Amino acid sequence: MMIYKSISTQTLQRLPMYLNYLKSLPDNQILNISATTIAEALKFNDVQVRKDLAIISSGGRPKIGYITKNLIFDIEKFLGYDDADSAVIAGAGDLGRTLLSYDGFSKYGLDIIAAFDVREDIIGTTINGKKVLSSDKLKDLCGRMKVRIGIIAVPASEAQEICNSMVESGILAIWNFAPVNLNVPDSVLVQNEDMAFSLAKLSKSLSKKLCLN
């Protein structure tokens, strides 16, 4: 069994890119792949790629590289994509509906089984085959179905309360899109998602670039 060393956020962010690239290769045509080839394809530094891959896979061989399908397996295993986790979404508004409509999450081991909302006109509807249930049912359903991931797409004012219900139901990880800092016990993981932050970074980089020109 591979014992993983600790991993930086930057490495963690690069792993899905390696995975996407490897999965984009034609089936059964590229049996072995080197860190250098991956680095060239993604325009990354090859020393960096070699270091990243060495953390999550022991399959690299000098001059041969990695067996492609084994490397895909090792990255998926490290990222937990090999074992689908059930998830629910709180809030089936604009963002919640968009997330529910995206089928690609299953590739990342995320199986969204239902959504919860408070609006009578939305409750009982189905979005992309997923039922929207009343928010009152969240605790009971998540507890019974042993749901591990909760996605928060409710207004900021409602986010902490819905987060509390998720934690009480046994949810272990929260993907939070609401612009609030959630209070959770240490045992619960929270990943905050903020497009405004990414946009601010982009806009700052753009103004720096324009100043240099």
Ligand SMILES: NC(=O)c1ccc[n+]([C@@H]2O[C@H](COP(=O)([O-])OP(=O)(O)OC[C@H]3O[C@@H](n4cnc5c(N)ncnc54)[C@H](O)[C@@H]3O)[C@@H](O)[C@H]2O)c1
């Ligand atoms: N992270 C990002 O980059 C990003 C991008 C867009 C929106 N957001 C945030 O995501 C959240 C949702 O945005 P939206 O545009 O979909 O809003 P929206 O108003 O379209 O949808 C919110 C939904 O939550 C429901 N809701 C309200 N209280 C609830 C509760 N207690 N339980 C369950 N459902 C409840 C509402 O009925 C509504 O359907 C907001 O907090 C918004 O700020 C974040």
